[in-house]
Amino acid sequence: MEHAVQLISIFSAAMAVSFGAIGPAVGEGRAVAAAMDAIARQPDSAGTVSRTLFVGLAMIETMAIYALVVALLVLFANPFAK
Amino acid sequence: MIHSPLETKALFHVGPVAISEPVIISWVIMALLVAFAVAVTRRLSLMPSKAQTVLELFVGVIDEQIRGTMQAEPSPYRALIGTIFVFILLANWSSLIPDVEPPTAHLETDAAFAAIVFCATIFYGIRTRGLFGYLRTFAEPTWIMIPLNVVEQITRIFSLIVRLFGNMMSGVFIAAIVLSLAGLLVPIPFMALDVLTGAIQAYIFTVLAMVFIGAAVAEGPQESPNSHNGK
Numbered sequence: 150m151e152h153a154v155q156l157i158s159i160f161s162a163a164m165a166v167s168f169g170a171i172g173p174a175v176g177e178g179r180a181v182a183a184a185m186d187a188i189a190r191q192p193d194s195a196g197t198v199s200r201t202l203f204v205g206l207a208m209i210e211t212m213a214i215y216a217l218v219v220a221l222l223v224l225f226a227n228p229f230a231k
Numbered sequence: 232m233i234h235s236p237l238e239t240k241a242l243f244h245v246g247p248v249a250i251s252e253p254v255i256i257s258w259v260i261m262a263l264l265v266a267f268a269v270a271v272t273r274r275l276s277l278m279p280s281k282a283q284t285v286l287e288l289f290v291g292v293i294d295e296q297i298r299g300t301m302q303a304e305p306s307p308y309r310a311l312i313g314t315i316f317v318f319i320l321l322a323n324w325s326s327l328i329p330d331v332e333p334p335t336a337h338l339e340t341d342a343a344f345a346a347i348v349f350c351a352t353i354f355y356g357i358r359t360r361g362l363f364g365y366l367r368t369f370a371e372p373t374w375i376m377i378p379l380n381v382v383e384q385i386t387r388i389f390s391l392i393v394r395l396f397g398n399m400m401s402g403v404f405i406a407a408i409v410l411s412l413a414g415l416l417v418p419i420p421f422m423a424l425d426v427l428t429g430a431i432q433a434y435i436f437t438v439l440a441m442v443f444i445g446a447a448v449a450e451g452p453q454e455s456p457n458s459h460n461g462k
Contacts, residue, residue, distance in 0.1 A: 214397035225235035
């Protein structure tokens with residue numbers, strides 16, 4: 150029984166990271182593409198655009214980090230696996 | 232076996248209080264900050280020395296950020312916001328010293344910071360608007376929103392904690408995994424990326440703290456056009 154809980158935990162941690170990374174990956178791709186477009190149209194504003202892009206990317210990436218935190222909680226701090 | 236990133240080991244005990252590694256690193260960073268500030272501000276002059284120029288530049292940048300984000304005079308918030316930014320930045324970059332884990336990669340440090348921001352939001356809100364004025368902001372735009380506003384206050388603090396913790400912890404974790412898989416020089420690009428992440432996360436934490444405090448403070452002027460429209 151304990152064995153099954155650990156198996157399911159590891160499986161669900163992998164699921165959480167793999168599916169949780171899809172959305173942020175798509176979002177980051179769109180953000181970078183839009184920034185590239187903006188820089189290509191207006192090279193003068195490259196500094197402002199890239200600074201805003203970095204902050205925005207960090208915010209988007211946080212969503213993937215949430216999935217990672219949940220996966221680590223499931224792996225290391227699972228109350229049912231003790 | 233990689234140890235769990237969620238638990239902290241106590242190094243030694245002072246009476247009943249367990250002292251862990253993040254606590255020591257935090258106190259070292261605090262001591263460094265205070266020592267630098269005291270050493271520079273003891274001899275302030277109109278013809279600034281190099282250290283004073285650096286400090287003035289830094290305070291100027293923080294003031295400009297506060298003015299831009301909160302639309303308010305920076306003087307009441309400069310100490311809190313500036314200290315949060317400088318401390319988190321140094322804490323995130325302390326991973327560059329070998330054998331030191333950044334204290335922000337542990338949940339407790341981030342929770343303490345978020346608790347400070349939470350209390351500061353309430354404190355500045357009550358100080359600017361009065362107790363009832365601040366409580367009334369929860370019932371905006373209508374009283375139906377009260378539960379949602381209360382929940383929002385708590386969830387945004389939790390997302391603040393998890394954002395900083397997750398980013399810093401994942402940096403440490405990835406470096407450890409790559410080091411155990413590959414070799415000596417391979418984790419260096421990941422650590423360079425970690426420096427960038429640390430700076431951005433310190434900036435984001437500070438900006439969000441400013442936005443939260445600014446929202447608690449600045450809802451006063453926004454209310455008057457609403458009530459004007461209501462008439």
